[in-house]
Each structure stands twice: as structure tokens, then as C-alpha cells.
Amino acid sequence: MPKHGNYAVEKITFDSHGDTVVGDLYKPNTDGKLPAVIILGPYSFQKEQAPTQYATRLADEGFITLAFDPRTVGESQGMPRRLENPKMKNEDVIAAIDYIFTRNDVDTNKIFLLGVCQGGPEMLDIASYEARVKAVVSVTGYYRDRETDLFMLAAGVTENPFDIESAPTIEELEALLAIRLKKAQDAKVLYETTGEVIYQPLVSPDLGDRVKGSNAGLPGPIIWSWYGAWTLKNWENRYAIMSDLDHFSYSTVAGVAKLNKPALIIHSDTCMNPAAARRHFDSIPTSDKKLIWENGTNHFQYYEQPDIVDRTVAHATNWFYQHQN
Numbered sequence: 631m632p633k634h635g636n637y638a639v640e641k642i643t644f645d646s647h648g649d650t651v652v653g654d655l656y657k658p659n660t661d662g663k664l665p666a667v668i669i670l671g672p673y674s675f676q677k678e679q680a681p682t683q684y685a686t687r688l689a690d691e692g693f694i695t696l697a698f699d700p701r702t703v704g705e706s707q708g709m710p711r712r713l714e715n716p717k718m719k720n721e722d723v724i725a726a727i728d729y730i731f732t733r734n735d736v737d738t739n740k741i742f743l744l745g746v747c748q749g750g751p752e753m754l755d756i757a758s759y760e761a762r763v764k765a766v767v768s769v770t771g772y773y774r775d776r777e778t779d780l781f782m783l784a785a786g787v788t789e790n791p792f793d794i795e796s797a798p799t800i801e802e803l804e805a806l807l808a809i810r811l812k813k814a815q816d817a818k819v820l821y822e823t824t825g826e827v828i829y830q831p832l833v834s835p836d837l838g839d840r841v842k843g844s845n846a847g848l849p850g851p852i853i854w855s856w857y858g859a860w861t862l863k864n865w866e867n868r869y870a871i872m873s874d875l876d877h878f879s880y881s882t883v884a885g886v887a888k889l890n891k892p893a894l895i896i897h898s899d900t901c902m903n904p905a906a907a908r909r910h911f912d913s914i915p916t917s918d919k920k921l922i923w924e925n926g927t928n929h930f931q932y933y934e935q936p937d938i939v940d941r942t943v944a945h946a947t948n949w950f951y952q953h954q955n
Contacts, residue, residue: 637689642696644729646722652705653677653698653726656689657735665740665954666694668726670749672933673772673848673877674714674832676704676865680746680933687943688744693950694736696726710827712866714847714873716752716774716880723756731762740764742950746932747902748772751910754893755885765892765953767946770932773906774882781903783807786849787838792900798840806843807878814874821872829868833857847871856930886910892918894949896942900928920949 640655654677658664667688669681681697688695700719701708708718723743731738743766745753750768757766772778780803784791787806791797798806817828831846835854838844847869848857861867893914897907911921922945931938 634690635686637686642729644725646701646725647718649701649707651698651701651707651722651725653696654682654685656685656695656697658689658692658694660692663735663737664692664694665742665950666696666730666736667742667744667950668723668730669695669697670700670719670723670743670745670753671697672747672749674703674712674869675700675746675749678704678863679860679865683934683939684744684746684943684946687939688947691943691947693742693947694730694733696730698722698726710821710870712829712832712869712873713876714869715876716748717876719749720752720756723753724760727760727762738762740950740954742766742953744769744946746770747929748774750895751882751886754889754895754910754914755882757891757893758885758889763891765894765950766889767894767896767949769896769942769946770901770929771895771897771907771910772902773910774880775906775909776881778903778906779878780804780807781906782848783810785852786844786846787840789837789851791852802840805841806838809843810871810874811878814872817870818872818875821870827870828872830871831867832869833861833867847874856933882910883913887913887915889914890916892916892949892953894920894922894945896922896924896932896945898924898927898929900926901932902929918953 637656637658642655671681677697685695685697699706700722702713743753746769750771751773757763783803834846834849838849895911
């Protein structure tokens with residue numbers, strides 16, 4: 631039975647495409663070469679949020695665990711600041727694996743990935759083409775397909791995006807997306823021409839207008855219920871709006887459909903677009919896969935609610951230990 635806090639924390643850095651990435655590495659107080667887990671968090675995350683919740687518990691379970699700030703965020707370098715680019719985050723994970731391979735306390739035959747929210751399907755995507763990954767876990771994933779992106783927009787303009795009666799129509803959501811992409815394109819042209827970056831708040835407690843949208847990237851009380859508290863904890867509530875071009879052009883569908891590594895998906899009917907989670911799971915070609923469906927657990931509870939994270943880490947730990955050989 632592991633003891634709580636049975637690890638040491640090491641501040642580490644590694645290079646990713648010319649920028650210095652800063653991370654916290656949690657190392658169990660155990661001798662010998664150990665398995666390692668790299669963690670990727672939700673949209674616009676910093677390492678002190680959900681990644682730390684998972685990293686500390688995984689370290690207690692015997693894994694060297696790395697939580698890091700992706701480029702342009704937190705302590706890591708990268709310009710422009712607060713650029714939300716999932717492909718860059720995927721590159722940062724590959725760079726993190728490169729770093730892990732330089733350590734003499736890691737068993738490099740036992741490298742695992744765990745992602746939360748958007749980080750989950752991104753880790754599935756990475757595992758589909760990164761040979762050094764042994765197995766992967768996706769928790770409460772924001773599964774990147776067109777329907778899920780529209781679901782995210784619906785959550786910003788209606789009280790309950792699960793309610794078909796009150797949710798915006800597909801045509802309304804497509805129009806809202808077009809407005810965002812036009813703003814993002816104009817912002818990118820301005821940046822490339824003058825170097826000026828246009829920022830907007832990432833989150834707001836107020837719902838956006840169903841026709842005009844919002845000045846926040848993720849508006850509405852549902853998303854604010856978790857992100858709002860972090861606005862009081864030095865988390866920077868803004869993003870470069872040209873990020874929307876990178877964000878909405880990224881999909882995890884093709885990568886996940888080629889995944890041949892052991893994959894565990896943990897989701898619920900009250901997480902982000904449950905239908906997309908099932909579609910992604912069904913598309914994984916390997917038979918060595920598992921879907922854990924936990925009705926009654928909402929999306930943000932998986933981020934940092936202690937009992938939920940404990941339970942989820944137990945699932946992940948069991949999965950990783952089953953696939954060490």
C-alpha cells in the first residue's frame with residue numbers, strides 16, 4: 631500500500647522546437663528503474679491544475695510522472711503567449727518522451743501516456759504514431775470531431791447543451807463557428823503583418839449570444855464552474871483568438887482509428903459529448919482496449935475532485951501495470 635506523498639518533486643526543463651518547456655517531475659522514493667507516465671491536461675491547462683492531481687497520485691503508485699506547461703503557457707517559453715495549438719502540444723509530448731529517455735532512473739520499455747479532457751484524445755492520437763508508448767489512458771475526453779466542437783459552442787450559449795429542445799440547431803452552431811473563424815483569421819493576418827496579438831478572455835460566467843457569440847472563448851456557467859476558481863489562482867484568463875484556426879482544424883478521428891496500442895477510455899453520460907467518446911472507442915482497431923463508463927460523474931469532477939481522481943488513477947494504474955510486459 632503506497633503512502634501519500636511518497637515521492638520527491640524535481641523541476642525539469644527540456645527543449646521543444648527551440649523553446650524551453652518547464653515541468654514538474656514526480657519521482658517515487660524507490661530505487662531502480664521505474665515506469666514513467668507523461669500527462670497532458672485540458673484545453674488551456676497549466677501543470678498545476680488537473681495534471682498535478684494525477685501526477686502526485688501516480689507517483690504514489692510507483693510511476694515517475696511528468697506534468698509540464700506546454701509551449702506559450704505558464705513557465706514554458708513560446709510566442710505568442712497563450713496560443714492554443716493542439717498540434718504543438720502533441721509535439722511537446724514527443725519532446726517530453728525524448729527527455730524521459732535521457733534519464734537513468736526510467737525503464738524506457740515502460741512509457742505510458744495519460745490525458746484529461748482534450749489531452750485524452752490527443753494522447754490517443756500520439757500513441758497511434760509514437761512507437762515508444764506502451765499504453766495510453768484517456769479521461770473525460772474532448773474527442774475532437776466536428777460534432778464535439780459544435781457541442782462545445784452549444785455549451786457557451788445555452789444552459790444545458792444536452793437538452794435537444796433548447797439547444798441551438800446545427801445551422802445556428804455552424805454560423806457561430808464561422809464567426810469565430812473569421813475573427814481568428816483576421817487576428818492572424820494582423821499578427822503576421824504587425825506582430826500584434828489580439829486576446830480575449832478564455833472563460834466567462836455569462837452565456838454568449840446565440841447569434842453573435844461571445845467575447846470569451848469558453849463562455850457560460852458550465853465551464854465557469856471549474857475554470858472560474860482558477861481565475862483567482864494566477865491562472866491567466868485569456869487566449870490568442872487566432873488560436874481558433876489551429877484548434878478547430880485539429881481532429882483526433884484519423885489517428886485514433888489507427889491506434890494499435892492498449893487503450894483505456896474513461897467517460898460518462900455527463901462528460902463532453904458522450905457519443906463522440908463511444909465513436910472513438912469503437913474506431914480503435916486493437917482488441918486490447920477497454921471502456922469504463924461511469925454515469926453520474928460529470929466532466930469537471932474528473933479534473934480535481936479527490937474521490938473521483940483517486941478512483942480514476944486506480945483504473946489507470948491497473949491498466950498500466952497490466953501492460954508493462
